[in-house]
Amino acid sequence: MNQPNSAAAGRICIIGLGNVLLGDDGFGPLVIERFRCEYNCDASVEVLDLGTPGLDLSPYLHGKQLVVIVDAVNSDEQPGTLRVYEETALLDRPAVLHLTAHDPGVGQCLAQLKLAGQAPSKVFILGVVPESLALGSGMSASVLAAVPLAVERIATLLREHGDACRQRVVQEHPNLWWRARLPVEPAGASS
């Protein structure tokens, strides 16, 4: 059995948010999987695809030194545009938050943890502007083009904060299960 990734295992958390079934909303999980395969990090860094957890995000932010959240964001800019936002972009707003489709989670989780004295010391949001969030449509070319940039940006953010991450000599093969049609074995074959 795998080690549980359940919160507070490391000091640093790199988190992908988004629904892999909904077009460009799958940006966060895809970037996370690519980063995991291309870079080797210390044991203190957790690299997690958390889907669309809403308030269930809290346990993964709890007490961290550094959190990087990768997500699709709502913006008037060109699809595929990649930006780094700081935490204040979320907290300076009233309860009404526009930044991402998952904001009711991110902003409120951060605010709660702050009051409880358990907020992460530093939070960055790495956001891409989506082109289409249609069900099962796959990702658009403009947003796919931003994936390598985002992977590199995560590495830069980690290094800027004094945390080692090394490009793997031999990259792992990404497990993008949601993009593949699953092969079906002949009927009667046992698994």
Add this chain to the structure above:
Amino acid sequence: MARVSIDPVTRIEGHLRIDAEVDAGAVQKAWACCTMWRGIETILKGRDSREGWVFAQRFCGVCTTVHAMASVRAVEDALHLEIPANAQYIRNLILIAHALHDHIVHFYHLSALDWVDITTIPKADPARAASIAEGVSSWPGNSRHELEVVQNKVKGLVASGQLGIFSHGYWGHPAMHLSPEMNLILFAHYLQALEFQRKSNQVVGILGGKTPHIQNLAVGGVMNAINLNSLATMNMDRLEMLQSLLQDLIPFVQQAYFVDACLLAGSYPEWLTYGRGVANYLAVPDLPLDARATQFDLPGGVITDGNLSSVRPVLDWHDQAIRAAVAEDVTHAWYQGKGPQKPWQGKTDPYYTDFRDDGKYTWVKAPRYDGKPMQVGPLSNILVGYASGHPLTRKWTDAALDRISSLHGSRVAVDGLQSTMGRYAARAIRSAMLSDVAIKHCQLLTQNILRGDAATFNPPQFPQTEIAGVGMHEAPRGTLSHWVVIDKGVFSNYQAVVPTTWNASPRDENGVPGPYETSLLGNPVADPSKPLEVLRTVHSFDPCMACACHTLDATGREIAQVKVL
């Protein structure tokens, strides 16, 4: 007559819009509208049925585990495949931990601020608050010191002007009437709850390999390797760690959450009279106690017309009546088709009109049970259990009714739970019950392993013929069923009838409204531009529209847009 439109009502992803006609200070007519197309099941068609659960758990980011569980149960049902006892217990522990987590987050983080006015906390007397709290509970987090610390944090927040992030409710609203001390107690537990949300998440992580998307399921059981002598598998250390996490959770559930829900009900007794709504209740049994799933810790049943003596127990998942009774109607939903459709034959062909009061107005279908709308959720759980004389349900329901009655000053009977506040109380009663059986399932697993049983998986064999099955799970928001048709191992149809579809159901072909819509009739609204009272009743169902209907809004909208037309 004012027409109020609230859009969207949920605080988690997904969009629910509520329209209400208000006259003489009360709702006269209501419509529940889901504003996004529901069609996620189409993704499952043509896929290997052994892997369906991996996709199903991405239906919704909040209810991941429950869809995974319903999906594997559906395929196992179609195959008549029994799973090993160890697999039942491991699944049960995941479901218990997930449900406790979900109920705690609903009460404190998603809905408490409909009732708790944080802005009064600076005026509270912490000593008095501690004495109130310690008078009703032995919870250690109620000390004067603890409450003072929380009060100072809130004072700091008010001074910094950063309170806005918590402003979901309407502060200073005339329908808010807890004392500053009560607001302080409940908000202190709101902050403490974060720690227990984390612990229950850890339980799911230990058993599921990962959270929020568990990795250990399989059609036929679970993939956890059991070997008491191996560090890498489920061994005695892991089992002890599980038990100790659960033991940490229980006091918070039983001494803080359960007590708080009773305090809230006793302080807002008028809400035991509003929001009854559809009084037909459906719950399926869950937490199976044996490999064959013949005995359960949570009872199922059907109650009609609010009459508890009419209860028909649902003894197991083979119940033929449920299979025959469930159908979905699209008369008022944006789909093609006429008349009720059985889920196995269900289609999802969109037919959008705009919002028409008397025509089609939502993306949610109208599920019916023998033609009747049904309310699902913890209240249904509690009522069918109470009506069937289930000892664990009686124990905690009677304890809650005693507490509520003593605060209220007059006797509140079990019928009083058929209300907006009853749904909050029922969720806390269910949590107390789940925490009561949590250790038991941990011990069942341990004892079974110590007897030498390490089996966790029975491999599925798919026939050449077409087969159909239904996977049932009594999820935190109520009865969840996945209906599948499998042809040579591949899904040829897939329909998920989720709890929020039952509760957010629109009118049906006979014009009979669904549970949200009915529950709002007569609901008070003091000020149509601040319809806090409407939110209270809608939030009492714990709406989660992400799986009732899917996809996210690209433009991003305000969390609670209120229009008075």
